[in-house]
Amino acid sequence: MKTYLILLREDIQAMNSMTEExxxxxxxxxxxxxxxxxQNGNHVxxxxxxxxxxxxSEQQVVSDGPFIEAKDAIGGYFIIKAxxxxxxxxxxxxxxxxMKGGEVELRAIMEY
Structure with missing residues:
Protein backbone atom coordinates (compact mmCIF):
# COMPACT_ATOMS: atom_id res chain seq x y z
CA MET A 1 0.00 0.00 0.00
CA LYS A 2 1.08 3.56 -0.67
CA THR A 3 0.77 6.46 1.76
CA TYR A 4 -1.09 9.65 0.84
CA LEU A 5 -1.76 13.06 2.37
CA ILE A 6 -5.20 14.65 2.09
CA LEU A 7 -5.25 18.40 2.80
CA LEU A 8 -8.63 19.92 3.62
CA ARG A 9 -8.99 23.32 1.95
CA GLU A 10 -11.81 25.07 3.73
CA ASP A 11 -13.54 28.45 3.53
CA ILE A 12 -12.28 30.41 6.55
CA GLN A 13 -15.36 32.63 6.82
CA ALA A 14 -17.70 29.64 6.65
CA MET A 15 -15.67 27.83 9.32
CA ASN A 16 -15.65 30.86 11.62
CA SER A 17 -19.37 31.56 11.18
CA MET A 18 -20.57 28.06 12.14
CA THR A 19 -22.82 27.74 15.14
CA GLU A 20 -21.75 25.31 17.85
CA GLU A 21 -24.41 22.86 16.65
CA GLN A 39 -12.16 -0.24 9.89
CA ASN A 40 -10.95 -0.58 6.29
CA GLY A 41 -7.29 -0.23 7.29
CA ASN A 42 -6.84 3.08 5.42
CA HIS A 43 -6.50 5.62 8.27
CA VAL A 44 -2.99 6.41 9.49
CA SER A 57 12.03 32.14 5.77
CA GLU A 58 15.67 32.78 6.59
CA GLN A 59 15.11 36.54 6.62
CA GLN A 60 11.71 36.88 8.29
CA VAL A 61 8.75 35.42 10.09
CA VAL A 62 5.36 36.68 8.94
CA SER A 63 2.25 36.00 10.99
CA ASP A 64 -0.24 37.78 8.75
CA GLY A 65 0.86 36.63 5.32
CA PRO A 66 -1.42 36.30 2.31
CA PHE A 67 -2.27 32.72 3.29
CA ILE A 68 -3.99 34.05 6.42
CA GLU A 69 -6.01 36.62 4.45
CA ALA A 70 -6.95 34.16 1.73
CA LYS A 71 -10.51 32.93 1.41
CA ASP A 72 -9.42 29.32 1.92
CA ALA A 73 -7.10 27.79 4.49
CA ILE A 74 -5.87 24.30 5.20
CA GLY A 75 -8.24 23.24 7.94
CA GLY A 76 -6.74 19.84 8.63
CA TYR A 77 -5.06 16.81 7.16
CA PHE A 78 -5.42 13.07 6.87
CA ILE A 79 -2.69 10.55 6.18
CA ILE A 80 -4.13 7.46 4.55
CA LYS A 81 -2.99 4.18 3.05
CA ALA A 82 -4.36 3.13 -0.34
CA MET A 99 -19.33 15.23 -0.21
CA LYS A 100 -20.67 18.71 0.57
CA GLY A 101 -19.13 20.32 -2.52
CA GLY A 102 -15.66 21.28 -1.31
CA GLU A 103 -12.23 20.25 -2.51
CA VAL A 104 -9.29 18.46 -0.97
CA GLU A 105 -5.72 18.17 -2.17
CA LEU A 106 -4.43 14.61 -2.50
CA ARG A 107 -0.68 13.98 -2.59
CA ALA A 108 1.31 10.76 -2.56
CA ILE A 109 4.01 10.70 0.11
CA MET A 110 7.43 9.81 -1.35
CA GLU A 111 8.99 6.62 -0.15
CA TYR A 112 12.76 6.44 0.06
Whole structure:
Protein backbone atom coordinates (compact mmCIF):
# COMPACT_ATOMS: atom_id res chain seq x y z
CA MET A 1 0.00 0.00 0.00
CA LYS A 2 1.08 3.56 -0.67
CA THR A 3 0.77 6.46 1.76
CA TYR A 4 -1.09 9.65 0.84
CA LEU A 5 -1.76 13.06 2.37
CA ILE A 6 -5.20 14.65 2.09
CA LEU A 7 -5.25 18.40 2.80
CA LEU A 8 -8.63 19.92 3.62
CA ARG A 9 -8.99 23.32 1.95
CA GLU A 10 -11.81 25.07 3.73
CA ASP A 11 -13.54 28.45 3.53
CA ILE A 12 -12.28 30.41 6.55
CA GLN A 13 -15.36 32.63 6.82
CA ALA A 14 -17.70 29.64 6.65
CA MET A 15 -15.67 27.83 9.32
CA ASN A 16 -15.65 30.86 11.62
CA SER A 17 -19.37 31.56 11.18
CA MET A 18 -20.57 28.06 12.14
CA THR A 19 -22.82 27.74 15.14
CA GLU A 20 -21.75 25.31 17.85
CA GLU A 21 -24.41 22.86 16.65
CA UNK A 22 -23.15 23.07 13.05
CA UNK A 23 -19.55 22.60 14.19
CA UNK A 24 -20.49 19.55 16.27
CA UNK A 25 -22.43 18.05 13.32
CA UNK A 26 -19.38 18.60 11.10
CA UNK A 27 -17.09 16.96 13.66
CA UNK A 28 -19.51 14.03 13.82
CA UNK A 29 -19.32 13.54 10.05
CA UNK A 30 -15.51 13.46 10.19
CA UNK A 31 -15.51 11.07 13.15
CA UNK A 32 -17.78 8.68 11.23
CA UNK A 33 -15.51 8.93 8.17
CA UNK A 34 -12.39 8.25 10.25
CA UNK A 35 -14.12 5.24 11.84
CA UNK A 36 -14.87 3.85 8.36
CA UNK A 37 -11.30 4.49 7.17
CA UNK A 38 -9.93 2.82 10.30
CA GLN A 39 -12.16 -0.24 9.89
CA ASN A 40 -10.95 -0.58 6.29
CA GLY A 41 -7.29 -0.23 7.29
CA ASN A 42 -6.84 3.08 5.42
CA HIS A 43 -6.50 5.62 8.27
CA VAL A 44 -2.99 6.41 9.49
CA UNK A 45 -3.47 9.76 11.26
CA UNK A 46 -5.36 13.03 11.08
CA UNK A 47 -5.62 16.35 12.90
CA UNK A 48 -7.53 19.61 12.52
CA UNK A 49 -5.47 22.80 12.12
CA UNK A 50 -6.07 26.35 13.29
CA UNK A 51 -6.45 29.10 10.67
CA UNK A 52 -3.55 31.03 12.24
CA UNK A 53 0.00 30.33 11.21
CA UNK A 54 3.36 31.71 10.15
CA UNK A 55 5.35 31.95 6.95
CA UNK A 56 8.98 31.38 7.90
CA SER A 57 12.03 32.14 5.77
CA GLU A 58 15.67 32.78 6.59
CA GLN A 59 15.11 36.54 6.62
CA GLN A 60 11.71 36.88 8.29
CA VAL A 61 8.75 35.42 10.09
CA VAL A 62 5.36 36.68 8.94
CA SER A 63 2.25 36.00 10.99
CA ASP A 64 -0.24 37.78 8.75
CA GLY A 65 0.86 36.63 5.32
CA PRO A 66 -1.42 36.30 2.31
CA PHE A 67 -2.27 32.72 3.29
CA ILE A 68 -3.99 34.05 6.42
CA GLU A 69 -6.01 36.62 4.45
CA ALA A 70 -6.95 34.16 1.73
CA LYS A 71 -10.51 32.93 1.41
CA ASP A 72 -9.42 29.32 1.92
CA ALA A 73 -7.10 27.79 4.49
CA ILE A 74 -5.87 24.30 5.20
CA GLY A 75 -8.24 23.24 7.94
CA GLY A 76 -6.74 19.84 8.63
CA TYR A 77 -5.06 16.81 7.16
CA PHE A 78 -5.42 13.07 6.87
CA ILE A 79 -2.69 10.55 6.18
CA ILE A 80 -4.13 7.46 4.55
CA LYS A 81 -2.99 4.18 3.05
CA ALA A 82 -4.36 3.13 -0.34
CA UNK A 83 -3.61 0.42 -2.88
CA UNK A 84 -2.86 2.94 -5.66
CA UNK A 85 -3.71 6.45 -6.89
CA UNK A 86 -7.21 5.48 -8.03
CA UNK A 87 -8.00 3.92 -4.66
CA UNK A 88 -6.70 7.08 -2.90
CA UNK A 89 -8.90 9.23 -5.16
CA UNK A 90 -11.94 7.15 -4.23
CA UNK A 91 -11.12 7.57 -0.53
CA UNK A 92 -10.67 11.33 -1.00
CA UNK A 93 -14.04 11.53 -2.78
CA UNK A 94 -15.68 10.07 0.33
CA UNK A 95 -14.34 12.90 2.54
CA UNK A 96 -17.17 14.90 4.16
CA UNK A 97 -15.75 18.14 2.71
CA UNK A 98 -15.89 16.73 -0.83
CA MET A 99 -19.33 15.23 -0.21
CA LYS A 100 -20.67 18.71 0.57
CA GLY A 101 -19.13 20.32 -2.52
CA GLY A 102 -15.66 21.28 -1.31
CA GLU A 103 -12.23 20.25 -2.51
CA VAL A 104 -9.29 18.46 -0.97
CA GLU A 105 -5.72 18.17 -2.17
CA LEU A 106 -4.43 14.61 -2.50
CA ARG A 107 -0.68 13.98 -2.59
CA ALA A 108 1.31 10.76 -2.56
CA ILE A 109 4.01 10.70 0.11
CA MET A 110 7.43 9.81 -1.35
CA GLU A 111 8.99 6.62 -0.15
CA TYR A 112 12.76 6.44 0.06
Missing amino acids: EAMAEIGMYQKWVDELT SSEPLTTEGYMV NDDQHAIEIAKSCPLV
